Amino acid sequence: MSVVVAGVDIGSTTAKCVVLGEDAKVLGRSLNPVGVDIVKDAERALEAALADAHVSRSEVGFITGTGYGRYKVYFGQLVVTEISCHARGANFLFPGTRLVIDIGGQDTKAIRINDKGEVVDFAMNDKCAAGTGRFLDVCANALGYDVAQIGPLSLQAHRAVKVTSTCTVFAESEVTSYVSRGKDPKDILAGLHASIANRTLSLMQRVGVEPEITFTGGVSQNQGMVQALQRRIGASVNVSPLSQYLGALGAALHGRDRLRGGAS
């Protein structure tokens, strides 16, 4: 029986897939933007990760879907919430994790977990774009930058500009008004990252801040955000190049558990 498993995480903004082999080794992965046809995006994510892993579809023993679009992963055998998957993935990469911060394209979650990677408690904001990746997207746009540029730029700030608007729409106007007043975009960016860090901390406090803290989701790839968050919390956070894939990784691991459980 094949031990190759795949996890497909369909987020609001990107689709991620991780293929795991023997000993839970990551064989391949993929990351693609999500469009209108989610079913097709899910298939594309799997194919791209399989190509990256040099594994054929027939070798995959189990597929798990997760994320906002998890019910559109029609080819999967299991569906798990992204909360459980991020918990499992964070525990796998950083076994000492007790709190997972997932800042995605359209929502933010704080998930408290135990030493087995099981969810103990969680809080989430999916009602408002403030404090999510979307907030950064909108503000990057308003400043004329690509979202990938803004984290490093924010780290070059001299004096962060305080952003007072919570609402993304109003923050966008606030940013524009700072630009017209001649403020340095780097200082504005530092203020925007600090604003998200503030909102993230209050979400974390709802479940209890407990080290180790592992930062996941697309925004965890933003170095400016990692530093702003660490400064605000006053503690370091775990980040890995795989952080953005933790949902997919966790899904694959849940599938692996299921497969092994069934086999034994």
Added chain:
Amino acid sequence: MITVGLDLGAGVIKGAMLEDGRRILATASAPSRGNPVLAARSVLDELGETANLAPGEVDYLCTTGFGRYSIPERNLQVSDFTSSARGAVFLFPKTHLVVDVGTQASRTMSVSETGKVLKFKMNEKCAAGAGRFVERCSKYLQVPLEEMGPRALAAEHPKLISSVCAVLAETEIINNVAEGVPLPDILMGVFLSLSQRAHSLMRYVGIQPEITLVGGLVRNVGMVKALDDTVGMPVNVTPNAYYAAALGSAILGHARLLKLSQSTPGTRG
């Protein structure tokens, strides 16, 4: 006695010129476009031209709105709640509840027979329920602002928006477009969403007829229809309600001027 009320809102500057606090001589508006003071000057000039009066013939200038402190030659400034309430009662004397959906804030207040504010509730923290949301929809749906209302009236099955957040609603609306939902249904969904936000503010204050809509969205027939349907009763609307806060501040300016001239006989303004 000539008084001018100037409403320096977040998006548009509105002005009204009154004679004896009763007769409307002129109204004017201009988008603030990042320079509200300049826009305010052009509104003042336009009021003078329409009424055929020189600036020196204005006895009293009363400002209101977000930027009310930015005009140095003002004689008085009043809060936008006070001025909108007074203006609404001037236009519809039986008003008990005033709803104001502005560019950046929406507010509602219950008022006394004399136009005094009794209780109010405001949302200025979030673009959901504010005119800015409509402006953004106009941009990404590529429907000019002034066409949005009339086109929404053709809706057969309004597409409700589940997201409260204006930014998250944007994604939802774009997905609806991609799925082929007819434009009028999408537009009416936008106005219903705004109406629902307004309705929850109104419920907080207490719904009691007559209800008068003032501010930026009074000229939008789609918004008026959505608000009527949401509240379950017709809401008072008139084109001049667009200027309610400016009218109210001109009236309040007149009242102040009267008081001043009574307390110091022989002087005027």
